Amino acid sequence: MRINKLYLSLLVLALLAPLVLYPVFLMKVLCYGLFACAFNLVLGYGGLLSLGHAAFLGTGAYTTGYLATRVGLTPELAILAGTAAAAALGALFGKLSVKRGGIYFGMITLALAQLVFFFYLQAPFTGGEDGMQGIPRGELFGLLSLEDNLTLYYFVLAVFLLGFWVIHRTVHSPFGQVMKAIRENEARAMSLGYNTDDFKWLLFTLSAAVAGLAGSTKALVFQLASLNDAHWQMSGEVVLMTLLGGVGTILGPLAGAGVIVTIQNQLSGGELGNYIHMIMGAIFVICVLAFRSGIVGEIQKLAGRGFSRQGR
Numbered sequence: 001m002r003i004n005k006l007y008l009s010l011l012v013l014a015l016l017a018p019l020v021l022y023p024v025f026l027m028k029v030l031c032y033g034l035f036a037c038a039f040n041l042v043l044g045y046g047g048l049l050s051l052g053h054a055a056f057l058g059t060g061a062y063t064t065g066y067l068a069t070r071v072g073l074t075p076e077l078a079i080l081a082g083t084a085a086a087a088a089l090g091a092l093f094g095k096l097s098v099k100r101g102g103i104y105f106g107m108i109t110l111a112l113a114q115l116v117f118f119f120y121l122q123a124p125f126t127g128g129e130d131g132m133q134g135i136p137r138g139e140l141f142g143l144l145s146l147e148d149n150l151t152l153y154y155f156v157l158a159v160f161l162l163g164f165w166v167i168h169r170t171v172h173s174p175f176g177q178v179m180k181a182i183r184e185n186e187a188r189a190m191s192l193g194y195n196t197d198d199f200k201w202l203l204f205t206l207s208a209a210v211a212g213l214a215g216s217t218k219a220l221v222f223q224l225a226s227l228n229d230a231h232w233q234m235s236g237e238v239v240l241m242t243l244l245g246g247v248g249t250i251l252g253p254l255a256g257a258g259v260i261v262t263i264q265n266q267l268s269g270g271e272l273g274n275y276i277h278m279i280m281g282a283i284f285v286i287c288v289l290a291f292r293s294g295i296v297g298e299i300q301k302l303a304g305r306g307f308s309r310q311g312r
Helices: 002-019 023-042 055-069 075-097 102-122 149-171 174-184 186-191 196-222 231-247 250-268 271-290 296-310
Strands: none
Touching: 002 023, 002 149, 023 055, 023 149, 023 196, 023 250, 023 271, 055 075, 055 102, 075 102, 075 196, 102 174, 149 174, 149 196, 174 186, 174 196, 186 196, 186 271, 231 250, 231 271, 231 296, 250 271, 250 296
């Protein structure tokens, strides 16, 4: 009951937020928040540290950008195609990597993601280092123009809510419970008859699809698909967002993305802009040393202690 009230309160805040804050900033938070939630699926609930998730963000962005610009697809069809392309790439990556664990899994995903990065760097349709610019926002279902930032914000919010619902439903489904069991003790899950590799592959593919959805939406928001979307540094940033917000929590990645995007926006235009990566590194170190559960994780711990004291 408390959780439902929390979600309802957050939804009301999200609906009213563009009346106070700049819609483009809010859309950036939602896109990166969805990306972080997708990454949290494999790390928080699958126990798999992927170091190449930016490949799916970039694939969604470039696919959507190409189809919207060159083919003239409407935004909803272009986003669906970008999501499907990221899911297909995730299925391929997953088949090649999920049989390995620990650091080996991370290194394989990083290497594969670098192959994707250099493909986008050399491919003629991506624009190379200049990126794919001028991606049209178009008209939703051929009726509603998305050129207005406020209109686009509510569309992006709807996309985020859809992706978040898929993640929430997955985590709380029997499939999600099996993944938690695999994360805690894979050998025991195998002894119970579960094909753990297939479960991890499905989870990885789903995570890639949602990451592609985030990248596709981001391409429409900024009308740009760039190499930064597929760079290894983006894979590192999503790890930081997830750890800062709280690994294995539903709302943690969104909170972490909000903090990181806010810091980047505040510092990028000032004197500290040249040291932003050092500041991010310091935040990462502090997070790991001081509060390993992340922002949301620590709040849940404090709330749990409060309820236990009231129960006494």
